[in-house]
Amino acid sequence: MPLLPFLFITGFFFIYPILRVIIFSFQSNEGSFTFSNYETVFTFPYNQGLIGSIKIGLYSAVIAAIPGAIIAYFVESHASLRFKRIIAALNGVIANTGGLPLAFMFIAAIGKNGAITKILKSIGFDIYAGNFALGTFNGVLLVYLYFQIPLMVIVFSPAIGILRRELRESAASLGASTRQFWLRIAAPLLAPSFLGCLLLLFASGFSAYATANALTVGNVLLTPLQIAGLLNGNVSASQLNLGKALATMMIVVSGLAVVPYLIIQRRVARWKSV
Amino acid sequence: MEVSVNTFTGKRILFFTTAIYFALIFIPLISATEYTFKTSVKGSYSWNNYRWVFEQSEFTHYVLRSFWIAGLSVIVSLLILIPLQTWLAISQSKWRSFVEVVSLFPLIIPVVAFAIGAQVAMPLFVQDSVLELPFLYAMLSLPYTYRAIDIGLSAIPIKTLYEASMISGATWPKTILRVILPNTRTAVLASSALGFALCIGEFTLTSLLHWDTFPTWINDVSQDSVLGAITLSVISLLIPIVIIALFAFLLTKGKEKNE
Amino acid sequence: MSETKLEVTNLVRRFKDVAALDDFSIKIEKGEFVSLLGPSGCGKTTALRIIAGLDRQNSGNVFISGTEISAVPANKRNMGMVFQQYSLFPNLNTEENIAFGLSVRGVESKKRTSRARELLELVGLQNLGHRFPHQLSGGQQQRVALARAIAFEPEILLLDEPLSALDAQVRVQIREEIRRIQIEYGITTLFVTHDQEEAMAISDRVAVMNSGRLEQIDKPHNLYSKPESPFVASFVGTANRLPGKISSGNSVRVLKQELSISRFASTFKNGDEVQAYVRPESIRIASRSKEKVSHGLVAIKSFLGPTTILGVKSDGLPLIHIHADSKELRKYEVGDEVSFVIDAEEIMVSPL
Numbered sequence: 001m002p003l004l005p006f007l008f009i010t011g012f013f014f015i016y017p018i019l020r021v022i023i024f025s026f027q028s029n030e031g032s033f034t035f036s037n038y039e040t041v042f043t044f045p046y047n048q049g050l051i052g053s054i055k056i057g058l059y060s061a062v063i064a065a066i067p068g069a070i071i072a073y074f075v076e077s078h079a080s081l082r083f084k085r086i087i088a089a090l091n092g093v094i095a096n097t098g099g100l101p102l103a104f105m106f107i108a109a110i111g112k113n114g115a116i117t118k119i120l121k122s123i124g125f126d127i128y129a130g131n132f133a134l135g136t137f138n139g140v141l142l143v144y145l146y147f148q149i150p151l152m153v154i155v156f157s158p159a160i161g162i163l164r165r166e167l168r169e170s171a172a173s174l175g176a177s178t179r180q181f182w183l184r185i186a187a188p189l190l191a192p193s194f195l196g197c198l199l200l201l202f203a204s205g206f207s208a209y210a211t212a213n214a215l216t217v218g219n220v221l222l223t224p225l226q227i228a229g230l231l232n233g234n235v236s237a238s239q240l241n242l243g244k245a246l247a248t249m250m251i252v253v254s255g256l257a258v259v260p261y262l263i264i265q266r267r268v269a270r271w272k273s274v
Numbered sequence: 275m276e277v278s279v280n281t282f283t284g285k286r287i288l289f290f291t292t293a294i295y296f297a298l299i300f301i302p303l304i305s306a307t308e309y310t311f312k313t314s315v316k317g318s319y320s321w322n323n324y325r326w327v328f329e330q331s332e333f334t335h336y337v338l339r340s341f342w343i344a345g346l347s348v349i350v351s352l353l354i355l356i357p358l359q360t361w362l363a364i365s366q367s368k369w370r371s372f373v374e375v376v377s378l379f380p381l382i383i384p385v386v387a388f389a390i391g392a393q394v395a396m397p398l399f400v401q402d403s404v405l406e407l408p409f410l411y412a413m414l415s416l417p418y419t420y421r422a423i424d425i426g427l428s429a430i431p432i433k434t435l436y437e438a439s440m441i442s443g444a445t446w447p448k449t450i451l452r453v454i455l456p457n458t459r460t461a462v463l464a465s466s467a468l469g470f471a472l473c474i475g476e477f478t479l480t481s482l483l484h485w486d487t488f489p490t491w492i493n494d495v496s497q498d499s500v501l502g503a504i505t506l507s508v509i510s511l512l513i514p515i516v517i518i519a520l521f522a523f524l525l526t527k528g529k530e531k532n533e
Numbered sequence: 534m535s536e537t538k539l540e541v542t543n544l545v546r547r548f549k550d551v552a553a554l555d556d557f558s559i560k561i562e563k564g565e566f567v568s569l570l571g572p573s574g575c576g577k578t579t580a581l582r583i584i585a586g587l588d589r590q591n592s593g594n595v596f597i598s599g600t601e602i603s604a605v606p607a608n609k610r611n612m613g614m615v616f617q618q619y620s621l622f623p624n625l626n627t628e629e630n631i632a633f634g635l636s637v638r639g640v641e642s643k644k645r646t647s648r649a650r651e652l653l654e655l656v657g658l659q660n661l662g663h664r665f666p667h668q669l670s671g672g673q674q675q676r677v678a679l680a681r682a683i684a685f686e687p688e689i690l691l692l693d694e695p696l697s698a699l700d701a702q703v704r705v706q707i708r709e710e711i712r713r714i715q716i717e718y719g720i721t722t723l724f725v726t727h728d729q730e731e732a733m734a735i736s737d738r739v740a741v742m743n744s745g746r747l748e749q750i751d752k753p754h755n756l757y758s759k760p761e762s763p764f765v766a767s768f769v770g771t772a773n774r775l776p777g778k779i780s781s782g783n784s785v786r787v788l789k790q791e792l793s794i795s796r797f798a799s800t801f802k803n804g805d806e807v808q809a810y811v812r813p814e815s816i817r818i819a820s821r822s823k824e825k826v827s828h829g830l831v832a833i834k835s836f837l838g839p840t841t842i843l844g845v846k847s848d849g850l851p852l853i854h855i856h857a858d859s860k861e862l863r864k865y866e867v868g869d870e871v872s873f874v875i876d877a878e879e880i881m882v883s884p885l
Contacts, residue, residue, distance in 0.1 A: 002357035003369055009354055010376060014413040017391025018383060024394065071295050074288040086522045087292070092471075093514040094299055099477040100492050101507035108306035108504050115305040146302070149295075166620040169587050172607040173614035173691075174634040174681070184633075188624040207384030210477040214493075224386040224478075231393065231482050244394070247387035258382045270667050271623040 022251070025244035037245035046242075049223040050249060052137065056222065057206030057257075060144040061198050068152025069194060075153070076160035088157075091150040098147060099210030106134060106143050106215075135216050143215060144205050155200055159193030162272055189271065196264035203257040207250065223250055303511060310505045323505040330502075332491060340488035344473035346408035348466045351419045354412070356462065359423050360454055363432045377420035380413055388414070389482035407485055411476060415469040422468050426461015471514065536598070538563040538721040539584065539689055544593035546579050546745075553579040554590070555745035561723065566715055567750075568724045568732035571742035572768070577725045578693055580742075584723065585691050586610050597688065613682030613720075615692045620678055621666040627677050628653065628662035634685035652680035655714065672703035679711060683720065690715065690722040696731065708735050729769050733757070741765050759795065763883040766810045773816070773853050777809035777882060785809055785882050788827045788850075788875060795879040807882040813842060813856035815877040826872045829853065831865050845871055 028034040040046060075087050110116045110127065111134055120127060133139055163186055171181040209224035216225065223246055230243040311319040327333060362370045380388075392410055400406050412419075432454065439449040455462075477489040486494075492510070496503035539561040546554040554576045561567050569577035582588040584595055586607030595603050602610060613634075621630050631652050632645040640648075653662055656676040666674055675695055682690060692711070696704040712735040715722050726732050732739045733753040740750040741764070749761045760766035767774075777787040779801045784791045787809045794801075801807065819826045829847035841862040843855045855862070855873055865871055 002354075002361045003367075003373070006354050006358045006373065009409070010413065010416075013409050014379065014388075014416075017388065017395035020395040021387060021391040067295075071291055074284065074291050078284040078288040079292075086518070089518045089521060090299070090515075092468075093518060096471060096475060097511060098475065099489060100496065100503065101475075101489075101510045104492075104496070104500075104504045104507035105302055105306040105511060107500075108309040108508075109302040115309050116301065146299075150299075162623070164619045166616045166618070167622060169585075169607075170614065170616060170620040170622075170678075170681075171633075172587065173585055173610075173612060175608050175611070175637045175685070176633075177608055180637055185622050185624065189622075203381075203384075207386065209384075209386050210481075210489075214496075224384065227386050227390060228482060231390065243390050247384075247390045250384045250387045251382070254384050254387075255382045262378060262381075 018251070021244045022248050024241055025248040027241050029241065037241050038249075040242050041245050041249055045221055046223070046226060046246060048221040049226045049246075050253075052221045053206050053223040053250075054253065056137065056141055056144065057202040057204075059141055060148045060205035061201035063141075064145050064148035064152050064201060065194070065198050068149045069156050069190075069197075071149075072153045072156040073160055076157050077163070088154070091154050095147050095150040095154055098208065100214045102143060102146060102211050103134075103214030106146070110134070135219065137220050140212050140215050140220060140222075143211055144208065148201055148205060151204055152197055152201055155197045156193060159190055159197070159268065162189050162193075162268070192264050193268050196261040196268070199257040199261040199264075203254045203261075206257070207254055303508075303515070306504065307508050307512065310501075310508050323501055324509075326499075327502055327505050327509070330495075336486070336488040336491040339486075340474055343404075343407050343411070343487060344470045346405070347411035347415070347473045348469045350408050350412040351415060351469050352462065352466065355420060355423055355465070356455075356458075359420070359427055360432065360450065360458070363427050364436045366433065374420070374424070377416050379416075381417045385414065385478045386482070389479050392479070392483060401483075406483070407480065407487075408473075410479060410483075411473045412469070414476070414479065415472045418468045418472065419465045422465035423458070423461045426458055426464065429461075430457045432457075475510070536563050537561070537596075538565070538598060539723070540596040540599075541580065541584065542594045542596070544580060544583060544595075545591045546576070546583060546588070547591050552745050554583070554593075557593070557742070557745060557747055559740055559747060559750065561721060563721055564719045566712065566722045566724065566735065566737045568726060568736040568739045569742055570726060570729055570732040570739050570768075571748075572727060574744075575742040576745040577727075577742050579745075581691055581693055581723060581725050584689075585612055585614055611685075611687050612689045612691055613685070613687035615675070615678045615682050615690070615695045617694045618671075618674070618698045621674055621681075623666055626663050626665050627658065627669070630666070630677055631681045631684050633681060638685055640685075648684060649680075652684055656680045656710065670703075671699050672707055675699065675707055676710070679707075679714070683714070683718065686718075688721065690720045692722065692724045694725055694727070696726070697728075704731070711735065733769070739769075741768060743768075760810075760881060763808070763810070763881075766881055766883075770812065771854065772810040772812055773851075775809045775811055775850065775853070777807050779803055779805040779807060779882075785880070787811070787880070789825045790875055792875065792877065793879045794882050801882075806885055808885055810881040810883070811875055811877065813854040815875060815880075816853065816855045816873050817876040818855070818857070818861065819872050819874040821870075821872045823872075823874070826874050828870060828872050831867050831869045831871055834862075834865065834867055843871065845873065 025037055026033055026035070028036055041050070075084060079087065106114075108114055112128065117127060134143070167185060167189075168181060171185055176184070207224065209228065212220065212222050212225055213228065218225070218229075227243050227246050227250070230246070310323050311321070313320045313322060358373065361367070362373060388410075392406075396406060435453055435457065436449055439453045440446065444453070475489060476487070477493070480487050481490045481493065488510070492503055492506045495506060537560050540559070542558045544554045544557040545552065553574075557576060557580055559567075559580075569580060571577050579588065583590045586602075586605065590603070594601055597610075622633065625633065628646065628649045632640075632649040635645045635648060650659075650662065653659055656679060658673060658676055658680075661669065661673065666677070669677065678695070695711070696708055699707065708731055711724075724732070724736065733756070736753060738750055739753055739756055741748040741756065743764050749756060749765050751759075756765060756769050760769060766772055775787050777785040779794075780786045780791060780803060782803075783794055785794050785807060786792075792809075821828070827847060829845040829850075831843050832846040832852060833844035835842045835844075836859065839859060840856060841859045843857075843862055843865060845853045845855060847853060853873075855871075
């Protein structure tokens with residue numbers, strides 16, 4: 001059965017490493033069972049890192065969700081098939097843009113010497129007048145929006161398919177105004193998917209690493225950066241398993257967002273076939 | 275609610291919103307591209323940065339390396355998934371939903387966490403092997419590659435095709451080769467494209483496991499030459515976009531042909 | 534005294550270069566059940582949608598009880614509409630779906646609920662008020678759609694191929710329910726379908742459409758026995774098309790017999806070759822020895838229960854279908870010789 005190679009490979013290359021991380025997060029340096037790693041996780045600076053990551057996930061998700069949903073709605077309901085395909089392909093590329101290329105693109109565009117910065121300055125907008133800098137929390141947040149919005153368009157578009165033409169037309173024939181249709185039919189139908197997508201976007205912003213790594217120099221507290229620091233830098237003997245504890249925390253938070261997203265997706269699929 | 279009038283306003287809003295969307299996406303890109311062409315002399319442009327980049331001996335080396343690793347990863351994915359998914363589809367096995375759920379796991383696990391896992395769990399012989407990354411990448415891309423093949427397979431009546439072929443007297447390897455696979459071409463292509471794109475751009479896992487590929491090389495370059503790194507970034511961003519543009523152009527051509 | 538409830542005059546609707554409706558007019562009386570019948574693309578759904586306000590005509594008028602309503606938006610036309618599928622609101626349960634039209638009109642909650650329950654019972658879904666659309670079968674969904682469409686007592690009921698997505702048996706059940714309810718409530722109804730059996734079974738009148746125009750509108754029986762064009766003759770019911778020759782003003786010679794013509798608006802001369810339309814039930818088994826009898830071999834026998842159809846092959850002729858009581862045709866099997874004769878007062882002919 002072709003099932004066996006799949007199970008074996010996924011088991012060995014994926015499940016096993018994850019299990020090891022989770023199990024060893026409870027291990028002290030001497031090998032005994034302990035919660036000490038987690039105690040460290042909830043103290044400075046790691047607790048701040050977690051808060052920072054949660055914040056950036058939340059903010060980027062909420063800010064990207066509405067523009068993304070609007071674009072998804074208009075493309076799905078009014079664009080030609082050809083245009084939809086092009087947009088889908090474009091979104092696929094942009095949503096996957098990350099790390100260095102993205103960071104450097106923004107540095108070139110709106111960094112201190114960036115082209116756009118200069119243009120804006122010439123018409124009176126100095127974006128660096130305040131405390132803004134790309135290498136800060138807000139800067140990273142801004143850059144995250146670049147891939148979060150297309151991601152929202154990608155994941156929310158299928159949900160729009162629930163709003164079949166017949167629904168709008170029946171509502172009209174039954175006497176509903178556009179406003180009534182949106183309030184009583186469309187919004188309730190889209191709400192679960194919207195929430196689900198918010199969750200997915202949160203997970204995406206929460207877990208992102210490469211871009212933050214490229215933009216910051218250790219001044220912004222985010223858990224992925226801290227984990228990387230533990231992996232790369234000078235790991236003091238007492239912190240061997242701390243990284244695993246942090247990683248486990250990340251898995252828990254991410255799981256708490258992604259699992260409901262998947263569940264919502266499944267249930268919404270039922271509505272589509274009615 | 276005048277439905278037909280709605281479509282007209284709808285199309286106008288569509289135009290408006292996509293215009294803004296495209297602007298937001300392309301303005302940073304265009305501005306960054308412009309930046310890479312500038313020289314120290316105000317107002318003049320040149321290919322200097324690009325020349326510098328292409329002259330780096332490591333450039334070709336790392337591009338090929340990333341292609342190679344991404345290619346291997348796609349092959350691993352396809353080798354595991356195609357037999358599995360065709361078998362699941364044809365035999366309508368109860369394992370199908372289980373496999374689907376497993377394929378979604380990588381969505382739940384942040385790559386950084388996975389990196390730590392790989393660091394501590396992979397035995398030495400794996401860590402030294404050039405195959406480590408392809409296999410790990412295959413795991414990361416699983417949700418996308420699985421889904422692409424799943425969508426493609428659902429579009430064809432695979433069980434019926436299989437049974438029709440077998441009844442006509444073909445053996446099962448022949449059936450797979452001459453009936454099933456040709457019909458799944460688009461699904462396989464889509465899956466490969468997705469997997470390949472993901473692997474080419476992957477940075478987190480690679481750098482945390484101390485491997486070197488094109489993305490990590492850009493990082494190295496940035497230590498010495500920010501300009502060089504920016505140029506490389508623009509290149510790696512423009513290429514997929516150019517491919518999409520070609521894709522869009524070809525689609526238009528195809529449509530004209532049909533009309 | 535019947536009054537005209539719905540009148541449509543000279544409707545034209547063009548899509549790019551194609552005229553979906555090409556000068557279409559129809560008049561429907563109050564309480565009437567009229568079907569728009571025709572093949573795909575004949576314009577029946579387009580006409581319905583224009584009447585509903587979901588589409589705009591290029592020219593022509595729509596009158597309800599004498600008032601022109603083309604400028605009235607769809608949601609103000611007070612018409613009930615039943616779609617083919619996908620029209621129930623997935624987020625509302627059955628009761629809420631049915632009550633929707635009432636709730637939009639500001640009817641208070643208690644009244645809405647009791648009316649919804651009343652309608653649930655009317656369509657035979659008493660205990661399913663709390664179910665959601667995805668928990669219902671196709672037939673049940675369409676019943677809910679019907680209840681929903683009439684809940685607010687609309688002036689006109691429009692149905693767009695409501696049965697096409699259903700299984701055969703369910704289709705028959707529900708079409709009878711639609712008709713029963715329509716008669717009980719006296720709602721003026723326009724029913725679009727491509728299934729001629731369906732249209733004929735439940736309508737007061739049937740309007741046959743072709744390429745955006747009205748071919749003929751009449752009671753089902755008249756359409757069947759007095760079609761006014763070859764299109765209607767072949768679309769409504771089945772007909773054997775046999776070669777014939779005009780002989781003397783009002784007769785045509787078909788299968789060795791001389792028969793009277795009911796013509797399709799064409800002038801014929803003696804000796805003209807024509808196409809004759811003979812219904813399968815107008816062909817009788819006859820004894821071999823009688824004169825003017827034709828002969829053939831049974832090529833196919835289709836047992837339909839109370840009746841049977843024989844497909845008979847005769848030299849130089851297309852397959853001829855004979856439709857009669859099963860008792861009568863019981864003794865014939867495939868390969869048997871059979872003799873038959875046309876037994877009709879008039880037959881329709883058209884130019885070749």
